[in-house]
Amino acid sequence: MNTQSIPFIRRAVSEIGRSLLVSCWFMFLTFPIMVIKVNPLERTIDWQWMRLVWIGLAVFPLSLVWRWLMMRKEQGSAKDGEDSWQKRLGERIRADRKISAAILALLAAFVVAFPFIFSSYQTQIMISALMYVMLGLGLNIVVGLAGLLDLGYVAFYAVGAYSYALLNHHFGLGFWSALPIGAGLATIFGILLGFPVLRLRGDYLAIVTLGFGEIIRLVLENWNAFSQGPSGIAGISRPGFFGIELSLSQHTVFLYFIVLALVAFTILVVSRLRNSRIGRAWIALREDEIACQAMGIDKTKTKLTAFALGATWAGFVGCIFAAKTTFINPASFTFMESAIILSIVVLGGMGSIIGVIVGALVLILLPEYLRAFSEYRMLVFGASMVLIMVFRPQGIITGVRRHYRFRQKEGTEEQGERDAASA
């Protein structure tokens, strides 16, 4: 045996030992729920020992794989210079305009054809996924760009939804006239929340926004005269289509295209905003508040616009939500909702538009299609979230910035060469 393989064997033995330990630990932890089965009829306890063996056998290879992945991850971050194949593929796609145009065209065709290919049920699911894309992109302005941790985003969503619902209920206002009003009201609420939290950052901001979200929900739940309380508002009209009567499935298709158009509009606006003056001010504000002020940036105005614009988008989606479900009650606007939207932004990759879109699709579609696993659905969902955060802490799609840095490095060299040549 040659001397080089000895450390390898030693390493392998220790890895196997650790994994054995892990599987024993799991057997111990799951013992009460997996092994002990109380039979209430005969008042006996069944000891299902075989299950313990299965758990041990299942956890052992999983632990090995896990450790191996973690090892690779550490090695990967050690040699940062080397690019992973995903990154290289990304570079290729971005670099080659033809490929990216083709992919984009294909994607557009698929998205447009979607409601005609798939069932009404699938289209419904897609509509909610697209709604979350919009919500994610809206919250991304506040959290990803301006760096303000907002845990009460659902409040603005509720404002939009209730605006349309109440306007429709009391005054018979249609979707199209209620849409700008709902968004406008959400904007106003965004500014209202913005003012008191101007001085706050980080944890404190998170707590206050969380409180704000709960206040809105509690008001809606308890102010019966205004919002009809927990029983909610039913019979909200669907969006009208030039006064033509539509069947239920036609309505779904129509709504799908409305949402699609709004998503396209959102992407356009957000990508514009990123590179605009105000976008740069947001990014600067996120990075360093004092430096930001020293650069003559109006902190108040910058923060308020971030809150207001983020809220506007929630308002839009709120109106769509009311139109889609035709019934709303405060139960749809719990903290869980804010948490999901925030997860979309964080998991997708903060500040990256494509990241947020992918994040929304994964987070909304995954639980839907995992319905097959019914009771294990949330378990798989939670596990995948943990996995993403462990292996891709910057989010599924890393922000454009990283890619930018890579390309620019080449640019510097070129620049340097050119400078040298001209000198």
Add this chain to the structure above:
Amino acid sequence: MLKVKNLHTYYGGIHALKSVSFDLPEGEIITLIGANGAGKSTTLMSISGIVPPRYGEIIFLGTPIHQLSPDRIFALGIVQVPEGRRIFPQLTVRENLDMGAYLRTDRKGIAQDIDYIFNLFPRLAERRHQLGGTLSGGEQQMLAISRGLMSRPKLLLLDEPSLGLAPVLVQLIFATIEKINRENKTTIFLVEQNANMALRIAHRGYVMESGVITLEDTAANLLKSEKVKQAYLGL
């Protein structure tokens, strides 16, 4: 150019500036020296409006500015380069410079100024696409000063530009400060721990102790003064 009268600044209950008064004549380099915690940074923060004073007056070119917001003061031509550089770590060198020109709209002028800065600090030109956070301390300081210059300030407030730099770099930074003052007629208010270096390039100097100005004179006289020698020059 800038007149400060009986300035009082507080951090909550802490009385950081206790009736501070001084004058900054146009076109000069004026330095403010003093021990740690004397209130030097606070003085700059009060001028730039980031920590507004509670009482007192600040008059800049005839305009009272002590009640204006930081962005308005900035727009009048007073720019602070804060202590500890505070560049934007996730933005490239070039983007950091662009942030300095945030309020400007004249593209041509901005391009000219960027050229000027890359001339002033060739090191920054080499690293224009590097992220600010990955620059060395010295490079970050160059960037911080350059970012301040990007708005073509009339009055530049520099807070400890030599902090944590090797002697060679300190020399370079101070030479550049002199150059900026000479070439652009920018008035510079320089806060420093490195009293020796600061007094060498400055025209006038103020000495601050626990929130009060205790000495003021020409820089040459302060360099000779026994008190300054003992307390700040370590002689």
